[in-house]
Amino acid sequence: MDGGPAERELGVLARRYSVLTRAVVATGCMVLGLIVVPGPRPLPAVAVMVLLLAWIAGYTARLLRSPSPWFVACDVALLCLAALGQRWTVPESAAADGTGWILAVMTITVVALQWHTPVWAGVAALVLLVVAYLAGGWIAVGSVDARQLPMALWLIPQGALSRGCYLVLVSAGRRSDALLAQRERHRRTLAVSAARRADEREQQALLHDTVGATLLMVGLGTVPGRRSWLADQAGRDLLVLRRRAAPATPTDLADLLAAEVSHSPVPVRHATPPRVVLPAPVAEAIAGSVREALRNVARHAGVDHATLSVVSDPLRVDILDAGRGFDPDRVPGHRRGVAASIVARMATVGGRATVRSAPGQGTLVRLEWPGV
Numbered sequence: 001m002d003g004g005p006a007e008r009e010l011g012v013l014a015r016r017y018s019v020l021t022r023a024v025v026a027t028g029c030m031v032l033g034l035i036v037v038p039g040p041r042p043l044p045a046v047a048v049m050v051l052l053l054a055w056i057a058g059y060t061a062r063l064l065r066s067p068s069p070w071f072v073a074c075d076v077a078l079l080c081l082a083a084l085g086q087r088w089t090v091p092e093s094a095a096a097d098g099t100g101w102i103l104a105v106m107t108i109t110v111v112a113l114q115w116h117t118p119v120w121a122g123v124a125a126l127v128l129l130v131v132a133y134l135a136g137g138w139i140a141v142g143s144v145d146a147r148q149l150p151m152a153l154w155l156i157p158q159g160a161l162s163r164g165c166y167l168v169l170v171s172a173g174r175r176s177d178a179l180l181a182q183r184e185r186h187r188r189t190l191a192v193s194a195a196r197r198a199d200e201r202e203q204q205a206l207l208h209d210t211v212g213a214t215l216l217m218v219g220l221g222t223v224p225g226r227r228s229w230l231a232d233q234a235g236r237d238l239l240v241l242r243r244r245a246a247p248a249t250p251t252d253l254a255d256l257l258a259a260e261v262s263h264s265p266v267p268v269r270h271a272t273p274p275r276v277v278l279p280a281p282v283a284e285a286i287a288g289s290v291r292e293a294l295r296n297v298a299r300h301a302g303v304d305h306a307t308l309s310v311v312s313d314p315l316r317v318d319i320l321d322a323g324r325g326f327d328p329d330r331v332p333g334h335r336r337g338v339a340a341s342i343v344a345r346m347a348t349v350g351g352r353a354t355v356r357s358a359p360g361q362g363t364l365v366r367l368e369w370p371g372v
Contacts, residue, residue, distance in 0.1 A: 003170075004177025010169055011116075016064055018115035023060040025108040027053060033090070033101025044088040052082060052105075063116065072117055076125045079109055080132035087140035103151060106133055110155050114162040126159045251280045253310075256287035257317075261308060264291075265298035270308035276315060278371070285349045286317055286367055292341040293319040293365040300326070301363065317367040325357045342367075 003011075030049050055078055062071050082089065083102055090100030106129050114122045130152050137148045254273040261268045278286075290308070297306045301323025309318045331338065338355055342365065346353040351369035 003174060004181065006176040006180065007170060007173035010173040014166060014169060015067060015116035018112040019060050019063045022108050022112035023056050026056055026105045029101045029104035033104065041088050048082055048085065048089050052078065067116060072113070072121065076128055079106060080128055083129065083132040083136040084139060086136040092140055103133065107155060107158060110159045111162040114159055115166045119163065122159065122163055126155060130155050249280055250277050251283040252276065253278050253283045253286060256283055257290060257308070257310065260287055260291050260294065264294040266294055267305040268294065268308050269305055273310040274312045276312050282349045282351070282369055282371065285345050285351065286369065289342045289345055289353060289367050290317060290319060297321045297323065315369045319365040320362065322362040325359050325361045325363050327359060328355050328357055
């Protein structure tokens with residue numbers, strides 16, 4: 001069956017359900033029919049019944065695995081033969097009024113076929129079985145009994161109703177597939193949009209921490225005259241930008257932190273960081289957050305040093321100063337240093353950044369990443 005996953009799965013369930021139901025009902029009808037209304041010739045009736053039971057068992061096992069048009073065609077052909085041989089399998093009275101087991105087996109077969117065959121195949125099987133049943137009754141009785149015709153023709157609305165139920169089920173599966181596809185498109189759109197925004201935030205944070213910070217110092221007149229370290233700083237900014245554009249490779253966080261400490265605008269007290277190999281984006285995010293935190297210490301804390309500590313299991317990086325501190329809840333919205341360059345940057349790589357501070361009590365910036 002073509003269509004989406006829900007429609008295909010419903011088709012498989014419909015085939016299995018209909019085949020199993022037909023097998024159970026047909027077997028019960030044959031056994032009970034032979035006991036309640038035995039035919040005039042018991043041996044031929046038993047032989048036909050054993051043959052049909054064996055066939056139904058094989059047919060059911062085959063169609064439970066996958067659909068098979070040839071098995072369906074053989075099934076209809078065998079039932080037509082059984083219907084034509086009613087004079088040997090059911091009493092003459094049962095052949096005349098339709099109370100024999102043949103009609104019951106044909107009825108459940110017509111109903112079940114509508115759930116695992118194309119429309120044209122279901123219609124063709126219905127017509128053949130009705131004709132075979134009427135012909136078998138005529139052979140057994142010598143004429144078409146007035147009581148037999150309505151019961152045989154009743155197979156037509158039963159088949160139509162069964163096909164209608166199947167089409168309703170398939171329609172529900174198609175609607176489910178359409179809704180699932182729409183939801184998946186919406187999810188992909190949101191994911192792409194979120195990835196784009198994250199990349200933009202990372203780019204803005206990177207520019208804020210490198211080129212933006214360097215140009216800000218120049219623009220505010222913080223750098224009087226010509227200073228050799230300014231060119232070095234600009235070179236480091238370009239190096240950071242190049243690293244971001246380069247293919248991602250595992251990176252030792254200790255090397256990046258050592259570089260940030262050596263070029264920090266404020267002296268840093270620290271022990272030698274442990275060797276921690278991380279995915280490049282994660283290591284860059286942590287190093288960039290440390291760089292921004294140290295710059296904030298130099299600009300706002302009013303102290304002569306900061307402290308850096310690294311714990312590797314789980315990974316935690318702390319930047320601590322004993323400066324004037326601040327109230328994090330009262331930072332203006334346009335100030336992006338902490339929110340964008342530290343908190344948002346760590347969030348983009350699955351980490352977390354927390355800032356603890358209060359006026360006159362210093363500041364602690366804690367960076368955590370659960371991957372280690």
